[in-house]
């Protein structure tokens with residue numbers, strides 16, 4: 001559990017859809033079937049809450065924000081942010097995404113060989129989310145902010161022995177000194193940014209503006225500066241590493257499957273003709289989207305999420321008691337022998353228009369129900385822009401003999417990075 005929670009998934013989770021095991025007076029239900037997923041995440045969502053362990057891990061940094069709040073507090077924040085994630089607004093961000101992708105591509109080209117691609121992909125994803133949060137950041141130094149983000153999230157998701165104690169979600173989890181200092185830097189920078197925007201009265205089409213404009217439907221009151229700040233941190237937290245990880249796995253799978261890489265590159269050449277990714281090209285990069293969908297089937301960036309029952313309920317006709325835990329195992333669902341032929345094989349054509357799964361609950365990389373990812377469209381668009389740019393410019397090949405081991409810390413990444421050989425295409 002401490003080293004890599006995904007290894008706890010029993011082999012039966014890939015053949016059956018629910019395994020219930022007693023655990024310190026409660027029952028842990030590992031679920032990996034579509035019917036069970038839909039019951040917990042959608043049909044019976046109000047009987048379940050996000051896992052107290054994850055809430056305890058995240059609250060010291062994210063406060064009571066969209067990612068960690070419950071009930072009315074969550075609803076208010078979700079409603080405020082939702083308009084920022086409609087398709088038209090995401091597409092407006094494509095030029096900024098393409099700029100970030102070009103910067104990363106130039107950087108990747110200078111790396112010595114073989115190169116670990118993960119830092120560059122992280123940098124690209126962070127730069128894209130920063131742009132969406134503040135179209136113009138006035139008061140902070142981006143380099144200092146990046147370092148603070150890195151330090152504050154480092155180790156945040158790694159389970160400690162003390163996390164396995166059945167503590168209430170309100171019990172604060174201790175942070176190391178480095179992370180505490182970084183949190184201070186991050187909070188100060190964002191508070192300065194919020195104050196500068198409020199003071200100037202300037203308006204911008206970004207997520208900060210949405211948070212500043214949000215009004216409580218009952219009281220008419222706005223968000224406090226701390227609420228705005230914690231939501232900004234949450235969007236950085238939820239939005240950058242997950243996307244960077246999806247891209248990392250996509251490059252890995254394409255590197256070990258040169259034919260699929262050629263096919264993706266041919267599509268990119270015909271759509272972009274060597275130019276930047278534009279708003280219009282997103283819908284045309286059909287095969288590239290399939291590559292990303294198939295990548296997230298095999299390596300879901302969030303492979304497993306936890307829920308705790310807040311009342312007695314059922315999962316697909318089986319009794320669940322208040323206090324029981326559900327481990328919602330997307331990783332097992334998406335490699336389940338009952339729902340996928342040859343489940344461990346990389347085959348982007350599974351997502352072609354003719355072959356796509358008809359049941360949406362067999363594929364859930366972005367979760368489901370009311371707490372599903374708010375940024376799924378944003379993430380897909382951003383991943384297409386960055387991957388298309390990199391495959392337009394380079395060819396990627398694996399380093400033979402380098403063992404790639406996926407490890408989950410809340411997200412699912414290759415342990416020790418991912419070295420690849422990178423050669424310019426023209």
Ligand code: HEM
Pocket residue numbers: 050066067068078129234235238239240242243246300301302305306365366367368370371372373374375376378379
């Ligand atoms: C490939 C990239 C991504 C993946 C795989 C992913 C996956 C997920 C999953 C599985 C959840 C549900 C967690 C749960 O129910 O416990 C979630 C929630 C969330 N994601 Fe994402 N995400 C990605 C990118 C993003 C981006 C780019 C953003 C923002 C720009 C974002 C913002 C959020 C937020 C705010 C939530 C919480 C929603 C709520 O509780 O109402 N995510 N994500």
